[in-house]
Structures are given as C-alpha cells and as structure tokens.
Amino acid sequence: xxxxxxxxxxxxxxxxxxxxxxxxxxxxxxxxxxxxxxxxxxxxxxxxxxxxxxxxxxxxxxxxxxxxxxxxxxxxxxxxxxxxxxxxxxxxxxxxxxxxxxxxxxxxxxxxxxxxxxxxxxxxxxxxxxxxxxxxxxxxxxxxxxxxxxxxxxxxxxxxxxxxxxxxxxxxxxxxxxxxxxxxxxxxxxxxxxxxxxxxxxxxxxxxxxxxxxxxxxxxxxxxxxxxxxxxxxxxxxxxxxxxxxxxxxxxxxxxxxxxxxxxxxxxxxxxxxxxxxxxxxxxxxxxxxxxxxxxxxxxxxxxxxxxxxxxxxxxxxxxxxxxxxxxxxxxxxxxxxxxx
Amino acid sequence: xxxxxxxxxxxxxxxxxxxxxxxxxxxxxxxxxxxxxxxxxxxxxxxxxxxxxxxxxxxxxxxxxxxxxxxxxxxxxxxxxxxxxxxxxxxxxxxxxxxxxxxxxxxxxxxxxxxxxxxxxxxxxxxxxxxxxxxxxxxxxxxxxxxxxxxxxxxxxxxxxxxxxxxxxxxxxxxxxxxxxxxxxxxxxxxxxxxxxxxxxxxxxxxxxxxxxxxxxxxxxxxxxxxxxxxxxxxxxxxxxxxxxxxxxxxxxxxxxxxxxxxxxxxxxxxxxxxxxxxxxxxxxxxxxxxxxxxxxxxxxxxxxxxxxxxxxxxxxxxxxxxxxxxxxxxxxxxxxxxxxxxxxxxxxxxxxxxxxxxxxxxxxxxxxxxxxxxxxxxxxxxxx
Numbered sequence: 001x002x003x004x005x006x007x008x009x010x011x012x013x014x015x016x017x018x019x020x021x022x023x024x025x026x027x028x029x030x031x032x033x034x035x036x037x038x039x040x041x042x043x044x045x046x047x048x049x050x051x052x053x054x055x056x057x058x059x060x061x062x063x064x065x066x067x068x069x070x071x072x073x074x075x076x077x078x079x080x081x082x083x084x085x086x087x088x089x090x091x092x093x094x095x096x097x098x099x100x101x102x103x104x105x106x107x108x109x110x111x112x113x114x115x116x117x118x119x120x121x122x123x124x125x126x127x128x129x130x131x132x133x134x135x136x137x138x139x140x141x142x143x144x145x146x147x148x149x150x151x152x153x154x155x156x157x158x159x160x161x162x163x164x165x166x167x168x169x170x171x172x173x174x175x176x177x178x179x180x181x182x183x184x185x186x187x188x189x190x191x192x193x194x195x196x197x198x199x200x201x202x203x204x205x206x207x208x209x210x211x212x213x214x215x216x217x218x219x220x221x222x223x224x225x226x227x228x229x230x231x232x233x234x235x236x237x238x239x240x241x242x243x244x245x246x247x248x249x250x251x252x253x254x255x256x257x258x259x260x261x262x263x264x265x266x267x268x269x270x271x272x273x274x275x276x277x278x279x280x281x282x283x284x285x286x287x288x289x290x291x292x293x294x295x296x297x298x299x300x301x302x303x304x305x306x307x308x309x310x311x312x313x314x315x316x317x318x319x320x321x322x323x324x325x326x327x328x329x330x331x332x333x334x335x336x337x338x339x340x341x
Numbered sequence: 342x343x344x345x346x347x348x349x350x351x352x353x354x355x356x357x358x359x360x361x362x363x364x365x366x367x368x369x370x371x372x373x374x375x376x377x378x379x380x381x382x383x384x385x386x387x388x389x390x391x392x393x394x395x396x397x398x399x400x401x402x403x404x405x406x407x408x409x410x411x412x413x414x415x416x417x418x419x420x421x422x423x424x425x426x427x428x429x430x431x432x433x434x435x436x437x438x439x440x441x442x443x444x445x446x447x448x449x450x451x452x453x454x455x456x457x458x459x460x461x462x463x464x465x466x467x468x469x470x471x472x473x474x475x476x477x478x479x480x481x482x483x484x485x486x487x488x489x490x491x492x493x494x495x496x497x498x499x500x501x502x503x504x505x506x507x508x509x510x511x512x513x514x515x516x517x518x519x520x521x522x523x524x525x526x527x528x529x530x531x532x533x534x535x536x537x538x539x540x541x542x543x544x545x546x547x548x549x550x551x552x553x554x555x556x557x558x559x560x561x562x563x564x565x566x567x568x569x570x571x572x573x574x575x576x577x578x579x580x581x582x583x584x585x586x587x588x589x590x591x592x593x594x595x596x597x598x599x600x601x602x603x604x605x606x607x608x609x610x611x612x613x614x615x616x617x618x619x620x621x622x623x624x625x626x627x628x629x630x631x632x633x634x635x636x637x638x639x640x641x642x643x644x645x646x647x648x649x650x651x652x653x654x655x656x657x658x659x660x661x662x663x664x665x666x667x668x669x670x671x672x673x674x675x676x677x678x679x680x681x682x683x684x685x686x687x688x689x690x691x692x693x694x695x696x697x698x699x700x701x702x703x704x705x706x707x708x709x710x711x712x713x714x715x716x717x718x719x720x721x722x723x724x725x726x
Contacts, residue, residue: 003538005628009530010542012523013599020596021549024560031563136365139358149712154366156708156715157373162657162674165697169372172379172694175388179375182390211368216719223720243354272553275659278678290660293555297562297664307563314556321551332544 025318032084032311036077039066084312088292111313114292118320121205121288122270128210129266130259133217138247140218141225152219159215167208167279171195174204198285205276205286213269217262224258225251264328271320289317373701380695381488384687387694398487408486411478412471419467423459431455492688492695502696505676508587509656512672515591516655517648520598525644527599528606529632533615543607546600554597554660561593565665585667593661598654602647605718609643610636646718649711656704673700 040063048057090109097105106112140151158166173180174194185192194200228251236246252259274290277283283291296310378395379387385400394400408416431451439447496502531539564571565583572581583589613636621631656674663675671679677700680693708715 003536006530006534006536006539009628009632010527010539013527013603014542016523016592016596017546017549017599020561020593021552021557021599024557024564025552026560027564028556028560031559036563135361139362139365142355142358143362151362151366152716153708153712154370156712157705158369160653160704160708160715161373162659162700162704164657164659164674164677165700166372168677168693168697169376172376172690173372177390178388179390179392179395211372215369219716219719223716268551271551272555274553274555278659290553290555293553293559294660294664297555297559305562307559310555310559310562314553314559317553317556321548321553325548325551329544329548 028311028314031308032315033079033081034077035080035084035308036075039076040064041066080308084308085316087309088312088316110287110292111289111316114287114289117202117286118271118273118289121202121209121273122267125206125209125213125270126263126266128206129213129217130262132210132214133262134221134255136214136218137221137225140222152222155215155218157215158211159213161212163212163275164279166212167205167276170204170208170211171280195280195282198282201280201282201286205273205280205282208276208279209270209273213266217266220258220262221255224255228254267324271324289313289320293317373705376694376701377698380492380691380698381490382691383487383489384691386487387691388687397485401487401489402484404487404489408488409471409475409478409484411474412484413486415471415474416463416467419463423463427455492692493699496692496696496699500692502673502676502699505671505673506699508666508670509672509674511587512591512594512662513652513655515588516594516598517651519591520595520602520651521644521648523595524599524602524606524647525640526632527603529610529636531603531607532610533618543604546603550600550604557593557597558661558664562664565589584665585670587666587670590662590665591655593665594655594658597661598651601654602651605647605650606643609640609647612643613639642714642717645711646714649707649714650718652707653704 042061042063044059045062046057046059048055050056088111090111093109094106094112097108107116136155140148143151161169172178175181176193177185181192181194194204232250233246236250241249272290273288274294277286277288277291280286283295287295293310293313296306296313299305375395381401382395382398383401383404386394386398389395389400435444435447435451439451531543562584568583569581617639618626618628618631618635621635622628626634658672659674659678662672663678666672666675673696677693677696680689680696
C-alpha cells in the first residue's frame with residue numbers, strides 16, 4: 001500500500017485523535033502552569049447613612065472585579081510555575097506528616113488519599129479478577145453443553161451494565177437497612193452501617209469491580225480453554241499428573257498470553273476508577289485520582305471551576321500511566337524490532 | 342468434547358464446580374434482578390429490611406396495586422408467546438417485507454413495530470381483560486403480589502425522563518455512526534499496511550487508550566466554554582459555544598473511542614484474507630474500489646461487533662457527558678445523578694431505582710439479541726494475542 005493511500009484511509013481517524021486527544025493533552029500541560037483569575041481592583045467607596053444632624057459617612061476600600069464594556073468580568077491569565085502542583089500535592093503538609101510519622105495525617109490530604117486508594121484498588125482487584133474469571137471459565141467448561149449459553153448470557157449482564165448503575169444497584173442492597181445489611185445484622189447481632197466508614201465502602205467497591213470485570217476475564221479465558229491441546233493434556237494424565245498439576249503446568253501456561261492481556265487492560269481501566277465513587281457516593285470517605293480531577297472541574301458553589309488545579313492533578317495522574325505502560329511498551333518494542341530483523 | 346476414561350471427573354468435583362457456577366449466576370444476576378423488583382414497589386416495601394416484604398409488597402398491596410394469581414398466569418403465558426414469536430416468526434416477516442438492500446433498516450423498523458404492539462397489548466389490552474376476569478373469579482382474582490408502575494410514570498412523564506432518553510439516543514447514535522465510519526477506514530488501512538508507521542500509530546493508540554478521560558476533559562472544558570470567543574476570528578459572529586452541544590460531545594466520545602475501535606477493526610480485517618482485495622486490485626480496482634466492492638460486503642460481522650462496543654461506550658458514559666453537557670440536553674446516566682443529589686424522600690429514591698432500571702432495560706435486550714457478537718468481539722482482540 002502506497003503511503004498516500006494509507007494516509008487517506010487512516011487520515012480521518014488520526015486527525016480526530018490528534019485534535020481531541022493529543023491537543024487537549026498539550027493544553028492541559030500548559031494550563032497546569034497557569035492560573036486564570038478575574039482582575040481585581042481596589043476602589044475607595046464612601047457609604048453614607050442618614051443620621052442625626054449630619055450624615056454618617058464611612059469610606060472603605062473594597063476589592064471588586066473589573067468589568068469590561070459588556071459587563072463581563074475581565075480575566076487575566078498568569079504563569080504561576082509549579083504553584084498549582086503545590087496546591088494539589090501540598091508537599092509542606094506532606095513532609096510535616098512524614099516527619100511526625102503519622103499515616104493518618106498524610107491521608108488527610110486529598111491527593112495522597114486518592115493515590116492510596118487508586119493504587120490499592122488497582123493492585124488488589126487484579127488477582128481477584130483473574131482468579132474468579134479463570135474459576136468461572138473452568139466451571140463452565142465442565143458444565144453440560146446445553147446450559148453454557150444461558151450461563152454466558154447471565155454472566156455478561158454485570159459486564160455490560162452501566163458502571164454507575166451497577167454500583168448503585170449494589171449500593172441499594174446495603175443502604176440504610178437494605179436487605180443485605182439487615183441480614184448481616186441478624187447474623188452478627190450488631191448494628192451495621194456499611195456507608196459510615198471508609199473500609200466497608202472500599203470492600204463493597206472491590207466487590208463491585210470484581211463482579212463487573214470478572215465476566216470479561218471469563219469470556220476470554222473460556223475462549224482460550226477451547227484451544228487447549230487435548231493431546232498434551234492426555235499425555236499429562238498418562239504421566240500421572242494430578243488435576244491440579246495439569247492446571248498448573250499445561251492449562252495456565254497455555255493461557256499466559258491471555259492473562260497478560262487481561263492484566264494490562266484491567267490495570268488501565270482500574271487506574272481510572274471513577275464511577276464507583278459516584279455510585280457509592282463515597283466522596284466523603286474514599287476518593288480516586290480521576291474523581292479528584294473531576295471534582296476540581298465541577299463548578300463550586302460560586303460557579304467557579306478550578307481548571308488549573310484540575311490540570312495539575314491530571315498531569316500527576318498521567319505520571320502513573322507512564323509507569324503503567326512502560327513495561328508492556330518496552331516488550332512490544334522488542335518484539336517489533338525482533339520481527340523486523 | 343468426548344471424554345476419555347482418564348479425563349473423567351469424580352462426582353465431588355463435578356458437584357462443586359456446578360455449585361460454584363450456580364452461586365456465580367446468582368451473584369451475577371441478583372443485584373440487577375433486585376433493583377427491577379424494587380422499582381415496582383411502594384417506597385415502604387422497596388426499602389423494607391425483609392426480602393419477602395420487598396418481593397410480595399404488602400404495603401403496595403394495601404394501596405390497591407397488585408397482581409392476582411390469574412394476572413400472573415395469563416401475563417406469563419402472553420409473555421412466553423410474545424418472546425417465542427419474536428424469535429421464530431419475526432425474522433421471517435422482516436425478510437419477507439424488506440427490500441434486500443435495506444435489511445438493517447428493516448430490522449430497526451420491525452423491532453420498533455414489535456415493541457409498540459407489545460406495549461399496546463401488554464399494558465393496554467391485557468389490564469382491561471384481566472380486570473374483568475378478576476371480578477369474575479372472586480378469591481382467585483384477589484391481589485397477592487404488590488406491584489405498581491407509578492414510579493415509572495413519575496419518572497418518564499412527570500420528570501420528563503424521555504428528554505434524557507432522546508439525548509442519550511442522539512449521542513449514542515452519533516457516536517456509533519461516526520466512530521464506525523472513521524474507524525473502518527483506519528482499521529482497514531492499518532490491517533493492510535505493514536509499515537513502521539502503522540505500527541507506531543497502533544502503539545500511540547494504545548497509549549491514548551490508557552489515558553483517564555478526566556485528563557482529556559480538563560483540556561476541553563476551558564476551550565469549549567470560551568469557544569465562541571476563540572472561534573470568532575475564524576467563523577465570524579455565528580461561532581458556536583461548544584459547551585452543552587450534543588454534537589461536540591459526540592466528537593469527543595468518538596475520539597476517545599477511536600483507539601479501541603481501530604484495534605478491534607484491524608484484528609477483524611486481518612482475518613479477511615488479503616488475497617481477496619489483491620484479486621480485485623489485479624482486476625484493475627483502486628484501493629478504495631477494492632474496499633468498497635470486495636471488503637465492504639464481507640466486513641459486517643466485525644463492524645456490528647465493534648458498533649456494539651461503541652454503543653456501550655456512548656450509552657454508559659458518565660464523566661464526559663456530565664461535564665460537557667448542561668442540564669437541558671443531559672443524557673440519561675448523568676441525569677440519574679440528579680435524582681440522588683436532591684433525594685429527600687424515599688419516593689425520590691424509588692424513582693431513581695425506576696430510572697436505573699429504565700437505563701438497564703435496553704442493555705438487557707442488547708445482550709439478549711447480540712450475545713454471540715459480544716462474545717466474539719471480546720475474544721477477537723485477545724485470543725490472537
């Protein structure tokens with residue numbers, strides 16, 4: 001294929017990606033060093049109130065925003081260097097907390113709180129998703145052919161449901177004296193409220209994410225299991241391998257590329273955990289990095305959006321992505337070079 | 342799989358694997374099933390702490406809303422035949438009355454007509470007949486299962502949820518059409534070109550796939566809000582404010598979806614033998630003609646599968662639509678957040694549940710109809726590695 005034809009085919013897609021993904025990245029990078037604020041000026045205002053004999057007049061200096069001809073506030077954009085990053089990271093408080101050796105104090109700062117949750121969320125759900133997905137795939141592979149279709153149908157439901165709705169549906173089971181909370185209370189005999197402290201919310205979030213993603217792992221593992229070499233498996237049996245050894249030494253190595261694929265996709269998706277925070281309404285207790293950026297961007301009570309802080313937190317989130325992708329990309333690069341020569 | 346004797350499994354293993362599977366199915370379906378049940382009950386029942394109260398709904402029944410044994414039996418029979426008819430007779434009818442070129446359009450029209458007739462019969466005709474029957478049969482006609490549709494009426498009619506529904510449809514349809522058009526071309530180009538450039542584009546797409554969406558929205562937001570001032574020098578006075586425009590959101594979602602789309606379509610195109618278009622090229626077609634005449638007729642399975650995933654992205658999105666659309670043209674998923682932000686009474690909560698079920702229902706149908714395509718789409722990218 002000539003370059004010109006290739007460009008004609010790929011052009012529109014590349015154009016959209018550059019315009020809507022690469023360009024915003026650059027602009028976020030620039031914004032994170034800038035602050036846009038209304039220009040303020042100080043005006044001397046004399047206010048007089050009627051009084052006995054004479055008026056009582058007071059002059060005070062007020063700070064008011066400068067308006068342009070149309071009555072809109074004028075804004076100015078200033079370069080502030082790393083100021084926004086400092087506002088997000090709050091390094092002074094962080095070092096002070098480290099100096100005190102106080103973990104709780106670090107967790108008071110939004111960014112570090114969000115980072116802690118995002119990382120533990122990503123790393124804890126990963127083995128669970130792969131394990132549960134593999135278990136379901138093996139069990140379905142064991143089942144009679146006729147019931148596999150309906151089982152796949154039911155399994156796809158948690159995967160396909162809107163994430164916000166999915167987490168809400170679990171939230172409603174537990175909220176207040178929802179049926180599951182009531183059941184737990186009957187068992188344990190204590191009063192439980194699932195949404196009053198961070199760790200119970202986090203448990204529910206882990207559960208939700210595994211529930212939501214395990215079907216995806218299951219479908220892929222199930223497809224992989226269909227291509228396991230039966231001869232190898234039978235020779236393993238003849239060699240006296242137990243069921244567990246066959247799983248360990250024949251099936252899992254066969255599925256290894258798929259496990260890596262799922263792990264990569266899962267890491268990418270988990271790192272941007274967001275919908276759970278909305279669905280479980282956990283912003284007071286548990287927040288994630290993406291939610292932090294989102295929160296800066298939503299207008300506050302005065303209608304202002306903290307764009308520069310959002311940009312700074314977005315750029316900090318990006319650093320994590322770089323770490324996440326560095327290993328797989330290096331591997332792909334080596335494979336590519338290997339295949340070229 | 343014919344099991345040889347050596348591969349046969351002990352009863353205990355078979356039993357535990359079956360039990361695990363049953364447990365998983367219960368776990369997978371239960372939350373969704375449960376919100377569907379809750380949405381039909383009065384608030385007292387929906388948030389009752391005993392599961393039996395939620396299912397049978399005594400408070401709902403006390404309000405006079407309920408189903409009798411006859412209602413349930415007749416309703417289930419009608420439902421069974423309606424579903425069977427949809428899977429046996431409907432495809433033939435569509436094929437018979439539809440001009441051969443427009444089979445997709447035919448299916449859309451067929452499905453719409455079917456849905457309207459179904460709603461008319463099930464919610465219009467059936468209650469009338471059953472009302473009369475219940476009167477005749479006495480004790481059998483007394484309500485046993487509390488059930489009310491008032492929350493759905495409240496959500497769809499009073500709170501004008503249909504507006505959000507239409508916005509969702511607009512955004513989703515736009516995302517699917519545009520991202521498939523753009524993505525098919527790119528996927529084909531990438532599959533047929535073995536150049537380094539193609540490789541780097543795919544890697545770049547992979548990196549873009551990993552970006553959190555909030556990072557991108559942080560880039561759009563200031564530009565979109567001020568776009569009329571930024572664009573005025575170029576477009577003159579009519580420069581639009583992009584903030585709150587559905588088509589701007591469509592463009593954004595299409596771009597976010599592109600990396601995934603081109604990866605998936607590329608793997609589908611690689612499965613179509615390259616000899617096919619080479620033969621067309623030998624016969625004197627240009628690349629575009631070969632694409633149009635030879636590849637387009639055989640690419641539909643891959644395109645439909647990819648389209649399903651684009652649909653899911655557009656339909657399920659919360660972050661982009663909630664930040665870039667204003668209240669007038671909000672889509673369904675962010676709109677539901679509005680319910681629980683203002684929730685003060687339990688009625689509001691049950692209405693939110695009803696809205697959630699309304700959002701889930703189309704997805705449920707989607708899995709029902711396209712299960713095979715979804716599974717093949719999930720495995721397409723992965724199994725070939």
